[in-house]
Amino acid sequence: MQRFNKITHSTKPTDHVFQDIPIIDLQNATSEHFSLRRALANEIRDACINVGFFYIKNHGIPENIIEATLSSAKNFFDLPISAKTELDIHKSSNFKGYTALLGENTDPENRGDLHEGFDIGWEAPNGSQLAHRDDGAMAGSNVWPDDLPGFRENLLTYYHAVVRLGQSLFPLFALALDLPETFFDDKTTKPAAILRVLHYPPQPSRELDRIIGIGAHTDYECFTILWQDQVQALQVMNAEGKWIDATPIPGTFVLNLGDQFARWTNDVFKSTVHRAINASGTERYSIPLFFGSDYDVKLEPIQSCVSTENPPKYEVVTAGEYVKSRLEASFNHSK
Ligand SMILES: O=C(O)CCC(=O)C(=O)O
Numbered sequence: 202m203q204r205f206n207k208i209t210h211s212t213k214p215t216d217h218v219f220q221d222i223p224i225i226d227l228q229n230a231t232s233e234h235f236s237l238r239r240a241l242a243n244e245i246r247d248a249c250i251n252v253g254f255f256y257i258k259n260h261g262i263p264e265n266i267i268e269a270t271l272s273s274a275k276n277f278f279d280l281p282i283s284a285k286t287e288l289d290i291h292k293s294s295n296f297k298g299y300t301a302l303l304g305e306n307t308d309p310e311n312r313g314d315l316h317e318g319f320d321i322g323w324e325a326p327n328g329s330q331l332a333h334r335d336d337g338a339m340a341g342s343n344v345w346p347d348d349l350p351g352f353r354e355n356l357l358t359y360y361h362a363v364v365r366l367g368q369s370l371f372p373l374f375a376l377a378l379d380l381p382e383t384f385f386d387d388k389t390t391k392p393a394a395i396l397r398v399l400h401y402p403p404q405p406s407r408e409l410d411r412i413i414g415i416g417a418h419t420d421y422e423c424f425t426i427l428w429q430d431q432v433q434a435l436q437v438m439n440a441e442g443k444w445i446d447a448t449p450i451p452g453t454f455v456l457n458l459g460d461q462f463a464r465w466t467n468d469v470f471k472s473t474v475h476r477a478i479n480a481s482g483t484e485r486y487s488i489p490l491f492f493g494s495d496y497d498v499k500l501e502p503i504q505s506c507v508s509t510e511n512p513p514k515y516e517v518v519t520a521g522e523y524v525k526s527r528l529e530a531s532f533n534h535s536k
């Protein structure tokens with residue numbers, strides 16, 4: 202029988218003001234022992250309720266896949282600006298391609314983000330005949346640079362490996378919400394994941410005139426799996442409005458929840474505000490993968506997250522419509 206326990210301890214705003222970001226070891230994610238999966242899900246639940254961010258270690262993504270993607274990203278960003286702007290994301294109806302410096306503005310209070318990026322969505326793994334998939338609101342193919350050997354293959358290999366990692370986490374998120382482990386299976390059959398490679402040039406001082414690496418924002422999807430290099434830039438806002446550094450830790454990814462999960466869980470899981478400022482004096486690279494649920498899933502509040510003290514907070518929209526409207530706003534603010 203399915204149980205839908207109320208998560209009563211989270212229906213009130215938490216009084217826990219985090220000062221650091223927990224590190225969660227995924228070693229037992231697929232353990233045959235339920236008690237070990239349950240214990241891991243409890244750690245994840247605390248992090249999701251109190252912080253909205255955690256590091257993951259023992260995630261299973263081989264280092265050589267990360268290195269190949271990073272090196273391809275650097276090769277791409279080293280291309281002449283004319284080659285990159287041919288693939289400008291503003292030309293794409295489905296938000297694929299190149300974002301130039303200040304080409305995006307995640308915080309409407311700001312003037313633009315001091316990073317350049319390149320975005321891809323789902324595409325069949327290397328060598329497969331099937332190049333596209335119907336992704337509803339975001340349907341359409343990727344764009345690729347000519348003459349950049351290995352770029353497409355490396356990014357797609359990374360994409361599929363990290364999407365698989367993301368899919369493997371849903372049973373744990375389900376347990377964390379006191380739901381059956383299979384709860385999200387039929388909502389993540391065609392996950393709408395966007396992979397982005399990012400380059401942050403160093404900014405001369407922390408305070409430019411309303412321009413930083415990426416302005417304060419929440420992410421739009423279920424969660425983001427972020428690889429970052431060793432350059433400190435990412436910061437996460439706690440409940441007192443204090444910025445907490447997400448210090449790079451070798452061998453980990455940073456996982457943060459996004460708005461889809463906040464809506465789905467009626468804010469039991471937190472989609473936490475974050476930003477990046479690269480005042481290190483050197484170049485910084487990061488690789489977020491935004492893991493969205495299937496586009497047509499309705500973000501209706503999960504029963505275990507609704508109670509008389511915590512009534513539904515959000516209008517119900519589909520996952521795809523929600524992400525698309527947020528992307529439109531973010532790229533329009535930079536026009
Ligand atoms: O580069 C980072 O550390 C953060 C990137 C980010 O927050 C985003 O792309 O949404």
Ligand SMILES: [Fe+2]
Pocket residue numbers: 418419420425475
């Ligand atoms: Fe973000």
